[in-house]
Amino acid sequence: MAEADRAGTREETMAGNPAAIVFDVNETLSDMSPLADRFADVGAPPLLAKVWFASLLRDGFALAAAGDKQAFAYIGAEALRGLLPAKELNRDAEESVQHIMTALSGLKLHPDVPGGVRALKNAGYRLATLTNGSTGTAEKLFTDGGIRDQFDLLLSVEDAPAWKPAPASYHYASGVLGVPAGQLLLVAVHPWDIHGAARAGLHTAWLNRTGAQYPAYFSKPDYTLATLDELPGALAADC
Incomplete structure (x- = not known):
């Protein structure tokens, strides 16, 4: 399965690694199959x-x-x-x-999440969420999964002007983090979220755990990963 491919079509590039990594929560980090x-x-x-x-x-x-x-x-x-x-x-x-x-x-975390999150934190990245769900749900998910201390901020569209994929939601995260959109990387399993973030100026990493085909009508992700623990190596290779 794929493999942390770097897309070469984005006009805007990060100056080095992202200043912060923002995660979707529902299905991206949480296993909703139960x-x-x-x-x-x-x-x-x-x-x-x-x-x-x-x-x-x-x-x-x-x-x-x-x-x-x-x-x-x-x-x-x-x-x-x-x-x-x-x-x-x-x-x-x-x-x-x-x-x-x-x-x-x-709900519980996907098996690849704890190791991937810790590896990213150990590599020096600021980590935050941006979920269409509640902050409280993310808080419990991460606390139960033993990774709450790895996140600097838990952000939800509850406090943003609109749900993702509206541009205002991603700009809200950029403002709270104090990081320009072009220096943020969004990680999500949903192509619609990847597209919305890309349109808002963020860089993107698509988690494709199922080997699905990415929809051609959405903006192509900067990274495509089979599991979250592939992301630290993909970012390191891009330095």
Whole structure:
């Protein structure tokens, strides 16, 4: 699988290594696959978990495009109320919603994350998050995973003008960190996040754990990685 390839198409280049690395959280660092079990618990098809998450993101993006914003958990719960097949559930609909939503606070890190994060911190990088989810969820995820002390800041669009991939979200992170956008590197598993960051002037690293094809209609990432622990070597090679 691929291999930390450096894209040669970006006009703007970092002067050396990035001043800070910003991470997406949901799916990029957290393993959301156990959510399928929560859907099965309440009698819903496990595959509905992916439909739900895609619907949640779609509606968050739509609100951002319209100049509005709602909390990740609020949209998630409302999306569940519309998606869960009420006649198939084995418990009350609202109880089913809460059973699924509470799973977000109990997710674990992907296996490659702790080592990759520590290696980047040991290499001297400032590390931060920029999530469409809540800071509290990231706080618990990292504390439970033993890497909370590796992050300088946990940032969320809760405090930004808009959700990612709106440019204002990435500019918010740039401002809080006190680092120009062109000196930031965003790490994400979602091509839409990579595209949004690139359009906002950031450099990007795409985590492609599944060997998927990157969509040609999005800005190409600067780095493509199979696992997070490949990133320190890729950055070192670019010095």
